Amino acid sequence: QVQLVESGGGSVQAGGSLRLSCVGSGYSYSRTCMGWFRQAPGKEREGVAWLHTGGGGIYYADSVKGRFTISQDNAQNTVYLEINSLKSDDTAMYYCAAVRASGVTSGYCVNVFRPPFAGFGDWGQGTQVTVSS
Numbered sequence: 012q013v014q015l016v017e018s019g020g021g022s023v024q025a026g027g028s029l030r031l032s033c034v035g036s037g038y039s040y041s042r043t044c045m046g047w048f049r050q051a052p053g054k055e056r057e058g059v060a061w062l063h064t065g066g067g068g069i070y071y072a073d074s075v076k077g078r079f080t081i082s083q084d085n086a087q088n089t090v091y092l093e094i095n096s097l098k099s100d101d102t103a104m105y106y107c108a109a110v111r112a113s114g115v116t117s118g119y120c121v122n123v124f125r126p127p128f129a130g131f132g133d134w135g136q137g138t139q140v141t142v143s144s
Contacts, residue, residue, distance in 0.1 A: 013037035013133055017107050020138030028095045031138060033107030035088040038133070040064050044110040044120035046131060047081060047092045049103035049140075058124050059105070060092065067117035070124065074100075097142045104137040 019031040031047070046061035060081040062069045069081060080093040090107060108131035110123060123130025 013111065015107050015109060015133055015135035017105065017135040017138040020105060020140045022141040022143065023097055025097055025099060025142055025144045027097050027142075028093070029097065029140060031092040031094065031105055031107075031140075033090045033092075033135060035090075035109060035133075038111055039113075040088060040109050040111075041085065042067075042114050043112050044115060044117075044123060044131070045083070045090045046108055046120075046124060046128075047079075047090070048106045048108060048128065049101075050106070051103040054103075055126065056106075056128065057103075058126070058128060061120050061124050062090065063115075063117045063120055064090075068120065070121070094140070097140075099142050099144050101140060102142045104139050106137045107135040109133045 014036045017033050042065035047059045048056050050056040060071045062081050078096045082091045111132050
């Protein structure tokens with residue numbers, strides 16, 4: 012059974028930091044796209060960042076550039092999202108997702124990182140991040 016499981020969310024004060032983790036099991040996400048997304052109540056899902064697990068590239072949405080860092084541990088089939096200088100606007104459910112394919116290019120990651128993000132076939136259940144001012 013293929014699964015993505017997120018953890019690391021929580022309630023923090025504005026200006027604080029969190030590190031989210033996404034562990035994949037049942038499939039080895041090598042040379043493909045993995046990303047982080049978020050959805051706040053009443054808002055559409057937003058793509059936050061993606062990386063190519065084969066080292067083909069990293070991308071950040073403008074809204075998080077400079078504050079969020081996506082990274083990976085291939086040996087552990089894990090992707091992380093380091094979130095710094097948290098703002099109340101960052102309050103949302105954060106999801107990890109992946110493209111279940113191997114050998115895709117970073118150009119493919121660019122193409123599928125667009126709403127509704129249908130190219131990302133595997134999704135986790137989400138981890139809640141709540142920022143209070």
